[in-house]
Amino acid sequence: MKKMKWLALLSALILLFLSACGSSSTTTIKIGEVTRSLFYAPQYVAIEKGFFEEEGLEVELQTTWGGDKTMTALLSDGIDVALVGSETSIYVYAQDSKDFAVNFAQLTQTDGTFLVAKEEKPDFTWEDLKDSSFLGQRKGGMPQMVGEYVLKQYGIDPHNDLTLHQNIEFANIPGAFLSGDYEYVQLFEPTASVFEKEGNGHVIASFGEESGHVPYTVFMAKQSYIEENEENIEKFTRAIYKAQQWVQETDSREIAETIQKYFEDVDLDILTSSIERYKNQDSFAPDPILDEEEWNNLKNIMDEAGELPDGDISYEELVNTEIAEDVINN
Structure with a gap:
């Protein structure tokens, strides 16, 4: 009889434990990527290697096809985070947007x-x-x-x-x-x-x-979203940093095999050689920090093209490095 009671109690405890594990909350973050590109390999790695999942995040990835469409989706809350060229944040800021986009994690550091x-x-x-x-x-x-x-x-x-x-x-x-x-x-x-x-x-x-180095593709979110979801943005950045480190340390063939599902129509050998090209020219940023020298190079390029808006394009306002720095240091 005592044995039956102990078994019942043990079963109840196991069910309670499983229930507690199953109830752990997962936050969904919607990402809009400006295009589908092998250039964004670390992002796909973060998904496929489970780095977002390790942080309690579930990402919904959609391709938004173009900088203007991506920013429209971001500003209208169609997506939470945009993977897009950092010049778009400058264009939005120059329009006196009250809730402008802030760059918080750099993914690529050269033209692709x-x-x-x-x-x-x-x-x-x-x-x-x-x-x-x-x-x-x-x-x-x-x-x-x-x-x-x-x-x-x-x-x-x-x-x-x-x-x-x-x-x-x-x-x-x-x-x-x-x-x-x-x-x-x-x-x-x-x-x-x-x-x-x-x-x-x-x-x-x-x-x-x-x-040279330039913040070519960056994860950004609206200022209000970062302020209201700072813990999740930090988790997101940590997942990206894990992927960036993994890409730096892993050979191109294994990277290609890991993300092949995103490029089903492309031969594995082509994916491998393409990734190798990007690795050889240091296109994949090794960490998510967008530094001021890269920002100034971006402004020089925009100025040469006649596309840099008038007025102060503030690095301090449009770039948040504190989250990335905390992730790297901790």
Whole structure:
């Protein structure tokens, strides 16, 4: 009889323990990524390796296709966190937004595009771009501004020394280059490598190597959201930092295998070589801190492109490094 009572008590305790474990709260955070890109490998790693889950977070990832659409989704509360170029936070701030976007965790620290030519260019020099037909990116976006910045470093005026086309939507640029009469284009990986493999283009230069460190893609949230959810933002940043460290320490093949589900139509070897390209030029930020030198480089690039708004673009207001610093130190 006593044995039965003990068994009943033990069963009750086990059920109570399981119930307590099951009741632990999980917070959902909605992320909007500006595009689907291998350039964002650490984000996919954070999901697939369970780093968000370890922090008690469940992320809902959606691709919002373009900086303007991403920021509209963020400001209208369609998403909680945006993964987008940090220049967008400057544009919003310049519009005197009362609840502006704050950059809190940097993901990539170089431009992610490569110069792709339709024909082979074994002896390529930047001078070859003069008088050519160049399929550019969206006006005011980071790829286009960095592209113009690099060309100017080589004495090329992108609006007068070549024919610059900017009338194609971001998602349609690869197809337009393939079917059009353009000689050059800026492409992200793995698209650039796919074009190479299929004989539709040739990677001849890297804009990331030419432009230096810049806060190219950053996680940002509205000021009010960060203030009201600081603990969850810290957990989010910690998950990203774990992924950044893992990417730094892991070979490209294993990274590619880990995130292959996000690029189902791309051969594993292409994913591997593309990740290796990004790793070789230090595109993946090793930690989430956006430092002031990178911020100033961003402003110089925007200024060169004629896109930097008038007035003080405050690093102190638009960048929060305290959360990332706490994560790294603890």
